[in-house]
Structure formats: C-alpha cells, structure tokens
Amino acid sequence: MLDALAEEDIExxxxxxxxxxxxxxxxxxxxxxxxxxxxxxxxGVDDPEAVTQDVFLAFFPKVGELTGGLQGAKSLLFSxxxxxxxxxxxxxxxxxxxxxxxxxxxxxxxxxxxDHALGHDGGAAALLEGLADDHREVLALRVVAxxxxxxxxxxxxxxxxxxxxxxxxxxxxxxxxTLRRNQAQx
Numbered sequence: 375m376l377d378a379l380a381e382e383d384i385e386x387x388x389x390x391x392x393x394x395x396x397x398x399x400x401x402x403x404x405x406x407x408x409x410x411x412x413x414x415x416x417x418g419v420d421d422p423e424a425v426t427q428d429v430f431l432a433f434f435p436k437v438g439e440l441t442g443g444l445q446g447a448k449s450l451l452f453s454x455x456x457x458x459x460x461x462x463x464x465x466x467x468x469x470x471x472x473x474x475x476x477x478x479x480x481x482x483x484x485x486x487x488x489d490h491a492l493g494h495d496g497g498a499a500a501l502l503e504g505l506a507d508d509h510r511e512v513l514a515l516r517v518v519a520x521x522x523x524x525x526x527x528x529x530x531x532x533x534x535x536x537x538x539x540x541x542x543x544x545x546x547x548x549x550x551x552t553l554r555r556n557q558a559q560x
Contacts, residue, residue: 395437402437402447403430410455413519416502417459417510425462429454449525452515456529504551509544516541 414422515526527534
C-alpha cells in the first residue's frame with residue numbers, strides 16, 4: 375500500500391512524520407481507513423463505518439508516541455480494529471436472544487426476486503461462514519487488511535509459523551468448499 379503514495383508524498387512524510395504527529399495521522403487515515411473498514415466489514419461487524427471511526431479515535435492519542443512510521447501505524451490500527459471486533463462479538467453474546475426465524479410461519483414460496491435477479495447466493499461471505507473462527511480471522515487480517523504474517527501473529531497472539539499453518543488450512547478449506555459447491559451445482 376505504501377506504493378500508492380507518490381514519491382514526493384513519501385519524502386514529505388519522512389521529513390515531517392517524526393516531528394508532526396498530525397501528518398502521520400493524516401497519512402495513516404488516508405492509507406488505511408479503507409482497509410480497516412474492509413476488515414471490520416469482512417468480520418461481520420454491524421456498523422463497520424462507526425467502528426472504523428472509533429478505531430481512528432483510539433489511534434489518535436497514541437500517534438505522538440508511535441514508532442515505525444506508517445508500518446507501525448498500520449500494525450497499531452489493526453490491533454485496535456481487532457480488539458474492537460472482539461468487543462463487538464462479546465457485546466453481541468450478552469444481548470438477549472430474539473425470536474428465531476420459523477420457516478413454517480413464512481408465507482413466501484420462493485426466494486426474493488431481487489436476490490434471484492442479481493444472482494446473490496451468498497458468494498464469498500457464505501464461503502467464509504463455513505470456516506472456523508481462526509481461519510476466518512487469519513484470512514481477514516492477511517487478505518482484507520493486507521497485514522504481514524508477523525503483524526497477524528502479534529494481533530492473534532500466535533507464532534508466525536502457526537499463522538502460516540492457519541492460512542494454509544483456511545485456503546485449503548475454501549478450495550474444498552468451492553469444489554463441493556461446484557460439484558453440487560452440476
């Protein structure tokens with residue numbers, strides 16, 4: 375993602391980021407807000423835009439003491455985003471259960487016309503739902519958030535080797551699911 379900045383932007387950032395936290399915060403927001411939003415959306419947070427704002431609000435006071443430039447900012451941002459996602463699911467577990475869906479009470483005989491016309495069959499989200507929590511998490515952090523193996527290991531509290539293994543198994547499970555889905559459709 376650092377390649378997305380023009381060379382002159384990187385020079386300005388290198389000159390001022392160490393002395394001006396506002397410059398580093400602005401650059402981090404421009405570069406990583408979309409990825410943080412995508413990560414939270416991929417992890418199923420109900421209001422990912424609001425949580426993204428919360429992540430950057432939590433990040434702002436820490437900018438002055440941050441080391442590592444934009445890579446350090448990226449790692450810190452996704453650590454905060456991961457913590458907010460975990461908090462979201464903990465709050466969700468404490469909510470009272472709502473009335474479950476009862477298909478016998480549903481008078482519709484076919485799927486919605488919109489879903490049928492647009493071809494919505496769950497897509498990537500449905501494939502990810504079939505994975506274990508650790509597999510979904512490692513794919514969201516590695517693919518959506520574009521974090522390194524070491525950064526993901528730090529966020530998830532596992533060794534880099536364990537992260538590599540989780541990623542390999544998650545991708546294999548996705549491949550197997552896709553093959554089963556394709557065989558069922560033919």
